[in-house]
Amino acid sequence: MRLSRKSEYALLALLDLANNYGKAPAKIMEVSQRNEIPKKYLEQIFLQLKGAGYVRSIRGAKGGYELAKPPEKITLAEVIRLIDGPLASVGSASLYFFEHTPIEENEKLLQVFKDIRDIVAAKLESKTLDQLID
Numbered sequence: 001m002r003l004s005r006k007s008e009y010a011l012l013a014l015l016d017l018a019n020n021y022g023k024a025p026a027k028i029m030e031v032s033q034r035n036e037i038p039k040k041y042l043e044q045i046f047l048q049l050k051g052a053g054y055v056r057s058i059r060g061a062k063g064g065y066e067l068a069k070p071p072e073k074i075t076l077a078e079v080i081r082l083i084d085g086p087l088a089s090v091g092s093a094s095l096y097f098f099e100h101t102p103i104e105e106n107e108k109l110l111q112v113f114k115d116i117r118d119i120v121a122a123k124l125e126s127k128t129l130d131q132l133i134d
Contacts, residue, residue: 001120007083009037010045014079017055018071018129025057025064045083052082071133077124087124088117095121 012035020026028046032039046065049055056068067074077087081096091099093113103110 001087001089003080004084006041006045007080009035009041010049010079010083011076013037013042013045014049014054014067014074014129015132017065017067018074018133021067021071024062025066027064031065048082049079054079054082067129071129072131074129075125076127076129077121080124087121089113093117 013031016031016035017026028042029039031037032042037045046055046057050057050068053068054074055065057063057065080087086094086097088094088097090101090103090110090113091097092101092104092110094117103113
């Protein structure tokens with residue numbers, strides 16, 4: 001599994017919002033500057049996160065973005081799956097994004113990739129945003 005830059009930025013932005021959970025909404029420019037994320041790119045990421053129900057936007061002078069769920073309800077795995085797709089490095093080892101691949105022909109080799117998937121998924125599913133904030 002390799003994270004895309006978009007996933008890295010999404011996680012950083014969500015952690016930024018988690019740090020301010022329950023406080024005033026964060027301005028997109030502030031999140032962008034604090035995390036060195038290009039503003040235009042962050043806008044696209046927030047749109048995707050908003051569509052999936054992870055953030056909400058508040059209009060007006062005191063508006064901005066905030067988490068739509070408590071930080072303890074958002075796992076790293078679900079964010080990465082939203083942005084990048086499967087956690088498995090091989091389609092035929094994926095639980096949620098299964099697709100047939102040539103590696104299926106060797107069950108022992110396929111099992112290695114399933115084991116790797118399970119280890120990665122267990123770690124990412126056990127970590128929530130609230131566990132990673134200051």
